[in-house]
Amino acid sequence: MNVQPIASHFIDGQYVEDTAGIPLPVIYPATGETIATLHCATPAIVDRALAAAARAQVAWAAMTGTERGRILRRAADIMRDRNHDLSVLETMDTGKPYQETSVADATSGADALEYFGGLAGSLTGEHIPLPGGDWAYTIREPLGVCVGIGAWNYPTQIACWKTAPALACGNAMVFKPSETTPLCALKVAEILTEAGAPPGLINVVQGAGEVGAQLVTDARVAKVSLTGSVPTGKKVYAAAAEGMKHVTMELGGKSPLIVFDDADLDDAVGGAILGNFYSSGQVCSNGTRVFVQRGILEAFLQRLTERLQTAVIGDPMDPETNFGPMVSEAQLRIALDYIAKGVDEGARLVTGGMRIDKPGAWITPAVFADVTDDMAIAREEIFGPVMCVLDFDTEDEALTRANATEFGLAAGVFTCDLARAHRVAAGFQAGTCYINSYNDAPVEMPFGGSKLSGVGRENSKAAIEHYSQLKSVYVRMGRVEAPF
Numbered sequence: 001m002n003v004q005p006i007a008s009h010f011i012d013g014q015y016v017e018d019t020a021g022i023p024l025p026v027i028y029p030a031t032g033e034t035i036a037t038l039h040c041a042t043p044a045i046v047d048r049a050l051a052a053a054a055r056a057q058v059a060w061a062a063m064t065g066t067e068r069g070r071i072l073r074r075a076a077d078i079m080r081d082r083n084h085d086l087s088v089l090e091t092m093d094t095g096k097p098y099q100e101t102s103v104a105d106a107t108s109g110a111d112a113l114e115y116f117g118g119l120a121g122s123l124t125g126e127h128i129p130l131p132g133g134d135w136a137y138t139i140r141e142p143l144g145v146c147v148g149i150g151a152w153n154y155p156t157q158i159a160c161w162k163t164a165p166a167l168a169c170g171n172a173m174v175f176k177p178s179e180t181t182p183l184c185a186l187k188v189a190e191i192l193t194e195a196g197a198p199p200g201l202i203n204v205v206q207g208a209g210e211v212g213a214q215l216v217t218d219a220r221v222a223k224v225s226l227t228g229s230v231p232t233g234k235k236v237y238a239a240a241a242e243g244m245k246h247v248t249m250e251l252g253g254k255s256p257l258i259v260f261d262d263a264d265l266d267d268a269v270g271g272a273i274l275g276n277f278y279s280s281g282q283v284c285s286n287g288t289r290v291f292v293q294r295g296i297l298e299a300f301l302q303r304l305t306e307r308l309q310t311a312v313i314g315d316p317m318d319p320e321t322n323f324g325p326m327v328s329e330a331q332l333r334i335a336l337d338y339i340a341k342g343v344d345e346g347a348r349l350v351t352g353g354m355r356i357d358k359p360g361a362w363i364t365p366a367v368f369a370d371v372t373d374d375m376a377i378a379r380e381e382i383f384g385p386v387m388c389v390l391d392f393d394t395e396d397e398a399l400t401r402a403n404a405t406e407f408g409l410a411a412g413v414f415t416c417d418l419a420r421a422h423r424v425a426a427g428f429q430a431g432t433c434y435i436n437s438y439n440d441a442p443v444e445m446p447f448g449g450s451k452l453s454g455v456g457r458e459n460s461k462a463a464i465e466h467y468s469q470l471k472s473v474y475v476r477m478g479r480v481e482a483p484f
């Protein structure tokens, strides 16, 4: 498969190249090979994309929601039809196994396009009766030009989760994928254009932080939605505040997963595997602090170790493979450094955590036991396949320790006691919680974090609030009574 795109950027309905930009090699993480070379956007490219978006947005906003929605739903159908090719490309971009990308990336992107396409026609204001026969009404208006900035772990999904609600509400989008995974967002723009999105409505420009910063500070931009780390989020939030722009921040986490000793052991182990090793651990909402009640601890570790031996680590394109490489050599280094630190800190490495001796960014899934709350591996986001198991005695203790973090993205609980499950969910300081499950992200459910993990919500009806604003119109039915 030739993954070199026609050109680096997608602007005003077509592919655009500017070789004056810094070269951007795309590395296949499974082999370390360079599979394409793109160019970062020059200031002229950024300007062109923003100008196209500003122009296209006006006519798009004048269409009815039903008309806009029809185009989004058509794009969803095209995306589903091309799921195989899009999944292969996502695997090349990220290294994630095809077994995952074929069910979790373009499919989730298509879900978002379909969901917000369906919602678009129902977006309205409201009528508000007031004293004396006066009344007011509200008009739900788009924000204007939105900028989306993506992380590298879910390039197709992130592009769709931001673009679908933005377009449904009548906005235009300029999207900058992560410089590590620049390929898939171009396909999203191509498909939307094929589905009927007018030129300029969806634009993709490549580049690293400098290009992102240029987009965020441009006066034509009304809203910025970032998926990335907390340090980047702080910078982008501050830059957006200068122009009083709307923001959505989907940032990092160090989420807790509490397993009580009455939990179904295999379900709890399954949840911990999904919450730590899916996408080689490179998932923002991962439950990397697994609190296991002392009575079930040894059984949990034993079952977990047994099941990890059955992981199929190998060629990501092989449909049998269920654990691929990490996204890059740099990200692998970060994970290996944390593993060394965990050993130094006195945690017990139960299994995995070894670099696999072959080209590419390969590591075996790691589990630490005897982890304590103060260790760096239990406090800092690693963003790799490193699970920390901590033991506890009481519900109060587990909840207090689970919440003792600056992050608040996700949290999960495994128990067969229904009342306890809901009590613990109510007590979690996190935006996205799970009972007897982990890491599900259906488009119908709000997704996002509290505390340092972010502001705003993606997906669901809640996202509409973050891509539109209300105009209030007061209507006086009688005479105007002025004091003089």
Ligand SMILES: NC(=O)C1=CN([C@@H]2O[C@H](COP(=O)(O)OP(=O)(O)OC[C@H]3O[C@@H](n4cnc5c(N)ncnc54)[C@H](O)[C@@H]3O)[C@@H](O)[C@H]2O)C=CC1
Binding pocket: 149, 150, 151, 152, 153, 154, 176, 177, 178, 179, 207, 208, 209, 210, 211, 212, 213, 214, 216, 227, 228, 229, 230, 231, 232, 233, 235, 236, 249, 250, 251, 252, 253, 283, 284, 285, 381, 383, 409, 449, 454
């Ligand atoms: N909450 C969520 O939904 C998700 C959060 N993440 C988080 O993303 C992080 C991993 O992704 P990375 O790509 O390494 O994050 P990152 O923070 O390094 O980069 C994210 C994006 O921001 C851009 N960027 C960097 N500096 C910028 C600046 N000054 N102005 C504008 N844009 C800038 C980058 O080019 C990239 O496109 C993890 O912390 C992870 O938890 C990842 C996926 C989902």
